[in-house]
Amino acid sequence: MKPTTLVHINNNEQREINRLLQAIDEKREQVEELTVTKEHLKAEVDLFQHRYNARVGHVYLELDKVELETKEYRLRLQLRREDISEDEIEARVESCFRENRARIDASETQKEDEQKSPKNELPDKEAKYLQNLYRKLAKRFHPDKSEESEERNRREELMPLINRAYHEQDIQILERLNIGETDFSLDSEDATVVKREKLQSELRSLNRATAELRSEINRVKAGRTYRLKEQVETAEKNGQDLLTTLAGDLKRKVQSSRSQLTRLINMWSRSKNT
Numbered sequence: 001m002k003p004t005t006l007v008h009i010n011n012n013e014q015r016e017i018n019r020l021l022q023a024i025d026e027k028r029e030q031v032e033e034l035t036v037t038k039e040h041l042k043a044e045v046d047l048f049q050h051r052y053n054a055r056v057g058h059v060y061l062e063l064d065k066v067e068l069e070t071k072e073y074r075l076r077l078q079l080r081r082e083d084i085s086e087d088e089i090e091a092r093v094e095s096c097f098r099e100n101r102a103r104i105d106a107s108e109t110q111k112e113d114e115q116k117s118p119k120n121e122l123p124d125k126e127a128k129y130l131q132n133l134y135r136k137l138a139k140r141f142h143p144d145k146s147e148e149s150e151e152r153n154r155r156e157e158l159m160p161l162i163n164r165a166y167h168e169q170d171i172q173i174l175e176r177l178n179i180g181e182t183d184f185s186l187d188s189e190d191a192t193v194v195k196r197e198k199l200q201s202e203l204r205s206l207n208r209a210t211a212e213l214r215s216e217i218n219r220v221k222a223g224r225t226y227r228l229k230e231q232v233e234t235a236e237k238n239g240q241d242l243l244t245t246l247a248g249d250l251k252r253k254v255q256s257s258r259s260q261l262t263r264l265i266n267m268w269s270r271s272k273n274t
Helices: 003-081 086-096 098-116 124-141 149-167 171-178 192-222 224-237 242-273
Strands: none
Touching: 003 086, 003 098, 003 149, 003 171, 003 192, 003 224, 003 242, 086 098, 124 149, 124 171, 149 171, 192 224, 224 242
């Protein structure tokens, strides 16, 4: 092979490596932007969920409990008319509504359980991996290491996310942000073809990560909680308090259901005395 041909091949290989490096940089920025977008969306949904639970969710739970008790007493009265013993009636009621009762009990204790549940301890190997990954990203994205205002602002968005992911042991977020950080030097003695293959592998990983992140963002936006949040925010812009209206409607339903339940309880009490 002529020397001029060798130089031509080398130049082509170097151009391909430079192209891959540029594509990796662009995809890394997309992964970072999409990760921030997804985590902001999740935070907005979580915040709205807490707001919804405080103003409306507990009323829904109260209504579910009253309606379940109503169904239980209706069944008791029906079985009484069939001349079934009281012990058998209670056994039938418990069997028929066991799953409904379990769901309500789970809903009542869910928040308390979440607060009490300790963070799972990772095995030593995974904990060490998580720590090394965090330190690597914290070093790379620390805002103080950038003098450009735009880049500093970007890092100031990413660092709280990185800190939270480390605290919550969310390895997936940290791994995604670490994709594209090649573990080899382009000045090393690796053959050019090996370098190219490694860069192509990193680029494929980044493409998968961006596709997954877009899919996750779409799932959040298509979710019931996010769509309800948008409806509430749109109503607020028009001067309407949708959550207060909804809570008021539910409270009226609870009051009506309680009246019906009281009537059934009285009927049951009278049937026991006859």
